[in-house]
Amino acid sequence: MVVEVVVMTEELNDDHDVVVIGGGPAGLNAALMLARARRSVAVVDAGSPRNAPAAGVHGMLALDGTPPDELLERGRAEVRGYGGEVLAGEVVTARRERSGLAVRLADGRAIRARRLLVTTGLVDELPDVPGLRERWGGDVLHCPYCHGWEVRDRAIGVLAGGPMSVHQALLFRQWSADVVLFTHTAGPPTDEEAERLAARGVDVVDREVVGVEATEQRLTGVRLVDGTTVAREALAISPRMTARAGFLADLGLHPVEHPAGVGQYLPCDELGRTEVAGVWVAGNVTELSAQVGNAAAAGAATAARINAELVTEETDRAVAAGRSPFSAADEARNCELVLGNRRHGL
Structure with missing residues (x-):
């Protein structure tokens, strides 16, 4: 008897509008905003938050003293409640494809998206x-x-x-x-x-x-x-702070030394765009000194800007289609005519 062994890699072939890499306050708040904007969004989180050793998150209105793991769990539930995906996994590479951008996880899964938002935070080197x-x-x-x-x-x-x-x-x-x-x-x-x-x-x-x-x-x-x-x-102490961004190397995006001499970060413009088209950043990965509240706010603001960019892109595409000499109905009729000719050998 031959038993066929099937290895399940959970390959995610469906495209997303946005993949958020990093499930901390910046990433989850961004995903919440995008999901509420009716975007298909997936958060990939490696499960190693910087503030895990702390007893509580402080300086957050109405949430002061909340344990970090409790805050994140509540955030994950809120994102899922609006239809967003939150996946456990570590992104090891990111690359550009004809259809957009793709990330590959350490377990072999792949996820594709029109935009990437990197919110992986940083590592404290003590x-x-x-x-x-x-x-x-x-x-x-x-x-x-x-x-x-x-x-x-x-x-x-x-x-x-x-x-x-x-x-x-x-x-x-x-x-x-x-x-x-x-x-x-x-x-x-x-x-x-x-x-x-x-x-x-x-x-x-x-x-x-x-x-x-x-x-x-x-x-x-x-x-x-x-x-x-x-x-x-x-x-x-004053730890050296280094952005978690090695997986972006294939896109030509690398952390650089911070002007203040306190570590490495991913530069971006005032909106959160990096020098690589389609790749955005928010939170500690680009603002080393941001507290939890600042990081969450940055995630929300950057998510709104990404959504606005996608809306503009979709509108431009719709306008171009409307200006085309052939309407969608004309294209459908042409396809039917071609198929009919093929069936009749013409």
């Missing part, structure tokens, strides 16, 4: 200091607007590691009177920076950091290269 990764998103943090309230009035350290470190220390001074800037390997601040830090009561420790000390529940200190420890209850 400083190479033991102990930071394990506490990232808790008492090792980055954004004061996202987590400053949660560490207010605590002993806060700021680990220098980028061009914005002094600014970051001065920002955290708004949430606590006890802030220490660790220069680590960045070297001492300039005279002007030192004056500004001193004016706000921010101490500077000009030594390399080699680790953090903590109990299971909380951070307790920052360990220096000379063996001493400075007691701290929270540590702010």
Whole structure:
């Protein structure tokens, strides 16, 4: 007996108006707008949100403190409620086809669309200091607007590691009177920076950091290269931020260095268009400092612009068809005549 084995790849041969790559706040809000505009839209999400370690999303009106996974699940349900698709998968390549654009997933599935909206966000590259990764998103943090309230009035350290470190220390001074800037390997601040830090009561420790000390529940200190420890209850860092966009290489689209020197991003115009026709971006993949609310708003705005572009394209096509010397009815009659002649051997 021969058993035929059929491998199901779930090849998606139907075309979509828009494929959104990335299912975070920017991508889901864009998909929601497009689905409500009666566009066929599919969201492909790899399931690795940047803010997964955080206990809650903050600074979102009426949603402050909502756990990130709960916010995304609610967003996915809303998109599906309007007929949009939300697919679990990782996009590995994107290419141009005669009919538009196509993306291929790691499991072999392919999806085609007239437009691509990339909302894959970014990856935080943490400083190479033991102990930071394990506490990232808790008492090792980055954004004061996202987590400053949660560490207010605590002993806060700021680990220098980028061009914005002094600014970051001065920002955290708004949430606590006890802030220490660790220069680590960045070297001492300039005279002007030192004056500004001193004016706000921010101490500077000009030594390399080699680790953090903590109990299971909380951070307790920052360990220096000379063996001493400075007691701290929270540590702010400046990770290098890199756009998740390697899958766009076949389209000739690559992340570039951000002008502020904080990482790599995908440039676009003020509407969200990239230099590659049909490919749009929104959220942290192009705006590295965007919070959840900003990213969601950008997704909605970019979705509206994509829909407007598609409407214009469809209208232009309809106008061109109306100006054609042959109407649709004429074309149908001509086809019937040709088929009839073939049947009669003419």
